[in-house]
Amino acid sequence: MAVYKGNFYRAVDSILQSIKKNLFKELPFKEYILFGKNSFIEQPKYLQKASEYTIDSFKFKPCDFNTWPPKEYFQLNAEQYLALQHLVTNELALLTGYPGSGKTHVILKFINLLLQNKQIWHQHNSGPILLLAFTNQSLDNFMEKILPLTDSLVRIGTQTKSEKLKNSAKLNVSRVSLDIRKKINNIADEINKVAKEAQAIFKNGGLISIVYLGITTISNQDIYDKLMGNNETERIVLMNEILGLEEYPLTDVNSVCSPIYYVTVSDLQARHDRNSIYLQWRLAHKEAHKKFYPRNDVDFDNIQNLSGNKLWGLYFYLVDRYVNQLKEKLNIMEEQKRILRDSLTEEENIENSKELKQKMIVGLTFSGAAFRKSTIDALDSSIVIVEETSHIEHYHVLGTIPKSCKHLILIGDNRVSEINNYSLVDILSEYKYPFKSLKKQFRMKSEIAFLLKTLFYPEMVNDESVEKISSVPGIPKPIFFINHCLENDGEETINWNRVVNLYEIEYLVQLAKFLLSKNVSAESITILTITKYQALEFDKFKENDETLQKIKSWSIDKFQSLENDIILLSLFGINEYYRSFLTKETRLRVALSRSKQGFYLIGNMEKLCKQCEIWVPIKELLEEKGYIGNALPISCSSHVGKECGFIEKPEDFSNLKSHFLTCSLENLTINN
Known part of the structure; x- marks a missing residue:
């Protein structure tokens, strides 16, 4: 189902x-x-x-x-x-x-x-x-x-990000459709407003203003005073009348901020008002009060004469009645919206089909x-x-x-x-x-395709043309996993729900700049991330660096069906929240199959293997081929394809410019 x-x-x-x-x-x-x-x-x-x-x-x-x-x-x-x-x-x-x-x-x-x-x-x-x-x-x-x-051709929908398709994504919209859409939006706003009222009531966080309950013969303050009682002794008698208990347990009351409330428990607590505990107890035993007020027509003129548990019973009865009114109102508006949507669909069907058929x-x-x-x-x-x-x-x-x-x-x-x-x-x-x-693939260098072939597609065949794909300038290996073991995985909390790894992003930014210095075009480099927040952090680097403007960053889910020459992948995000992200083969196959010339990953392999079993064989395959380590091997112009030096940290890329890193083969300076 x-x-x-x-x-x-x-x-x-x-x-x-x-x-x-x-x-x-x-x-x-x-x-x-x-x-x-x-x-x-x-x-x-x-x-x-x-x-x-x-x-x-x-x-x-x-x-x-x-x-x-x-x-x-x-x-x-x-x-x-x-x-x-x-x-x-x-x-x-x-x-x-x-x-x-x-x-x-x-x-x-x-x-x-x-x-x-x-x-x-x-x-x-x-x-x-x-x-x-x-x-x-x-x-x-x-x-x-x-x-x-x-x-x-016509590309229907407003979610296109392609500049090439912008003109083909537009359809004429009639005045009738615009009017219907406006009515739908107005109803949707009203539904949202009513739904918020209902949600506030369900939080049961205080006393609702009598305006919403239909009472006009008494003020909010008067009814509040009558509900709170005259003294502690009277309160205990009333509470015993409800439950007959010596203890009066409280239930959690949600903090709520809504104009529908005259006073809330959290307001009273903030003012250190002792009424907060009594009000919280009353709200916690809402159902027990209903026996004190008969469910018939309310005599609003007689409210002044009610007190104690009868008044509380009336209050909760009126709250329930108002909730039912809100539900009925929501149902009516939802039906109105459905009818309007059907009308809109019919109208768009008429106006669009004529144009689209051509x-x-x-x-x-x-x-x-x-x-x-x-x-x-x-x-x-x-x-x-x-x-x-x-x-x-x-x-x-x-x-x-x-x-x-x-x-x-x-x-x-x-x-x-x-x-x-x-x-x-x-x-x-x-x-x-x-x-x-x-079964014959033409996209990836055979060294990149070997992971896919071994793990998922044993019958995959590499076309001979993939052997002619050029190597990545300055990096001797077409695929490499840069493994780091930072404390707390290098996490940094940007706000309460947004955790990123700036270390991995900074490393990939510096790697991208290194590739650009080797005359690799920015359009041929793509940065992939697990979470959208990682991609957004890269965008911040782009804002302050013109050389990065043409490098695009995507989350893996957004990159399906796309490809590029060089893929730089940050694996941060496979934590408790995203534990299952790359355990699904579909996502993993997307991540492993998008690059043509070079595929460079950075992450905490030990953590990946603990949280996602599928990474254990990946680690073994990378180790077998020598495609994993704590530092990325690089080569100098004199030794293309040879390992002349290693980049372990983002700041190591700066050492290249300062001539601090030298060729390990001939003591030659590696520079840009």
Whole structure:
């Protein structure tokens, strides 16, 4: 069973409702997905036997492989070429592959083929190619790569950070939609206000002002005096009447600050008022007071004549009544908001579908698609491409696919997914559904890929081209773990919920500057962190140093589907709070597979191994290859690829500029 909370539930709710209503009735490809058909796969419905594709000037029949141009025509290797044929000719096509194996490259060739032959599939009022991605960053990355193929695309959603996609991410919004959005925001503000009132009452921290309880015949001070009683003896009698006990236990009362209260326990305690203990006792035994006041119409004119436990009983009765009124008010406003949201969805569906249908490609995240389910259905897209299918629950994909889909492309990882529920890749694999898998990686130097190959992908093959990837200037090893054993792991608390490791950030900043001094471009360096707070600390260094401006920093979760030549990774953050962060293979695979030329990590390996068992074999592999130590080896210009010196601390980089560090091989000065 899937459980969602907060805003994400609202996004997925429409998907769950869609599945509930139409799963068996309108789900495309249900014979494969639900009933396990794994043979005689149909070709896309828009393809006919006589259909003819043209790629540049070469004409061929997509369903007749004998007429296809050779793989060199598409700039593909043998397995990528077979994968492209699989995508073109199967109405439900699944493509998996190892990191760097060229999945995106194949998909781009597929999209280019479709764009050059739009007359085949973009007909009879058929909509654009629909591209769905797991994260905003992966969507941006994919669509940026499509831009050279066509400018007829729209990136739906406001979360894009791509300057290249800013123009394509804008849609016209009608005045009707703006008015509805304004009403929704006003109701949301009112809901928030009422919810805060209810939350303050539930804290049970004091006496609520009589204005909120509907009392106008007596003042707040008068009712406060009557509730507190005349003297200590009277109080004890009243308390005994409630519980008949000699001891009067207190329960914790939350400190609360809200205009709804006339006086709070914390206010009285701050003034050293002895009434604080009595009030706290009364609030702690709220339920016991209810027997002293009958639950019928309140005679407000008679309140002056009530006292003691009867008055307390009336007070708690009025509080309960007010809470029920708030609940009813919240329900009414939530229903009003739901109706407005439905109206907004319908209006956006009308205004957006007209514009979007004219485009060749429309892309959005799954969360965005969930919010815009009716718009997606109205596009009438016949071709749907799903990125990172392994990371997405199967029902989320099923509920998002429009019923107009005639060709579904699923892209996933070769590893079994780690989400709580099955992905479509898992389900189709269990059905032994035919798919194509790419096993040859082109991205990373073989020394970097060895961790992935050993730990996760034993069948991964390095293409011969990776041996030609240039080495990182000034560093003889393409991968290295800088191990430190600082007291308290070098933690520094910035504020109560923000703990960072400035040592690791400073080390990576100095390392980045060292690389820049070796004529490495800033755009080819990326700093990755476990927590966003570490990344924000690096941004502070950037503000004060122009040389770092073009170096980007990301948390690992935000860097999925991206890559760069050199990755610098701070592993601080795998503590009690983030204990499980890199125990999940998906995150670890992302961290280990993003770099092409150089991958340099810094962290406390002893602590990592204690908190995450998966780091024990990583440590052993790094030690076996000599890729771990307390100091980073560097080389001088006279001994490229040789270990001429070592950088243990951030300040050691400064010694290079001062000529204090010398070449251990020939006593030559290592400088920048």
